[in-house]
Amino acid sequence: MLTDPAAATGETRQAERPAPSRTRADAGSGLSEGRRRWGLLLLFGWIAQVGVRLVFASGQTMPVATPDETGYLFAARVLTGGPPADMSYGTVYRGGYPMLLLPAFKLAHDPDTVYRLCLLTNALVGALVLPLAYVLLRRFGLSRGRSCLFANVVALLPAAVFYSEFVLTDAVLPAVVLGWLLLTHTWLTSENPRIQPAAAIGASLLAGYACAAHSRGVVIIAVHALLVLVATVRRWRPVWQSALALAALAAVFLAGTKLNAHLFHVLYPAGDNDLEGNLLRRLTSASGLGWTFSLAVGQVWYLIVGTGGLAGIGLLGCGSLAVRRGTEARLRALALAVLASIAGIAVATSAALPDEVRVGNYVYGRYLACFAPVLVAAGIAVLVQASRRTLGWAAGGTVVLAAASGAVVYAYAGSRLTRYVFTPFDFPESSFLTLDWHRFHLWRATVAGLVLLGLAVLVVWALRGRAAMAVLAGTLVAVEAGMTGTATAEIARPLVREFGPIARLDGVARPGDRVAVDWQVPWKVRLPMLYDAGLHRPLEFDGNRRKPPAHRANLIILDWRRPGHVPAERTWKKGTPPPGWHIVAKRTSKDGSWVAWRRD
Structure with a gap:
């Protein structure tokens, strides 16, 4: 189903061979010219993706996703010598992401300008999903043209675009996760001895950064450390390369720990909201385990439905790669790493989450959104490459997975899905699927998401060649633009209109005031x-x-x-x-x- 990067189709390989009549020098020159052309195309695509993000974020002028945005902004402000704020008794916001915001605070002092520069940082980093998705799709066996086409689809996912409208670590985590997985894959599979050490160190740096940026990164850094140890024990790579990888991982982890300890001391003088205590209590009691399991399943449900079923196909593809006979051991390890990271994040965040009497407790997509580009890319690879029989099984399995996870959510949450507080910010994709930004509809969203999957499968089955690819990509982009556009209009902009007049001191504070x-x-x-x-x-x-x-x-x-x-x-x-x-x-x-x- 999913392939090794070397497993390109015979037609693709033949197309990439130089013509027999050309000399070696001509062939090398042509290949270099082709790479340059595709490199420029990806560069322009990245610039376009930056522009798309800035257009969607153009109406955001102040932090409204409180306390998350303000937590990161205060951390960056403190790191540049600015005044602290008392965030005591709240969630701890780590310092990895605020480190990216330091140039914004250095370049400007006006809060409005600083905020917009932070959104520019989001766009510049978040748009890297495009070239990274291109590389991932190439490694899944797609041709250059198809990889470039569908990399834009992956980069336009609401999970990769909507959160870039806010000063949130979710704006950059998709690129970090993609980069980590690609570098890890390069380290484990590349035959170039010069590339291997650099890839090992780079993957460790990104895993360590993820941990410094958000608590979800704790799962990623643990999975990465385990991968490095397995690679050492199985002798996939020399011990000295594993040592370099672990040394880089430890260095970033220790630096991040020191940074976060400093920020905690400054911003949380009376302590935090004890999420670690929640985690321990939930994982050591029957009622807590029930809560944790249900909420974790709810996150998986949202990931599947919110991507129109494509992430579900990607999940099943990773599962197939992990358990299928004949899978190369290193690819099996990577597939297991993806699944373990998703499961670990879903379980850990669900266990730590306080009961806030809101619908988002039971179905929430933001924590797993950083893995949406990986899984959607895998799902697209299956859509455009698998046989009809395989695709039919994958689509049917996704329907079962979505229905089963929805049933678990409904069995546990029941009427709380309608009685509890509905926060539109928690549901950018599902609100579009149900065309309701005021209430949550579990089964209506499930059906709508699976209908989108059915349409994608029908396009691939009914059409052939370039026509199928163009229609499929166009349909997916249209749906994604609709999701992000309506989320911006119905969620992001109203928050600015609501909090701008009450939370700003325009016309009240004067220069020189204390x-x-x-x-x-x-x-x-x-x-x-x-x-x-x-x-x-x-x-x-x-x-x-x-x-x-x-x-x-x-x-x-x-x-x-x-x-x-x-x-x-x-x-x-x-x-x-x-x-x-x-x-x-x-x-x-x-x-x-x-x-x-x-x-x-």
């Missing part, structure tokens, strides 16, 4: 406000325990819990305001309200 913000202002409003006030080096204080710091600031934002019942003048707690202080602004919203006091 701003203090009450910790009691709801975090959905307070954290974006603290980012927006970065130039003022904001202070934080707990308005329930302390008086406003009138001696340290000249603009104080106070929580206003009951507008309409409590006058704005009574928001100054723990006594009366000192002489010279007066109200200069009031903001109210369903997410939180505040009053701004200024000292003359």
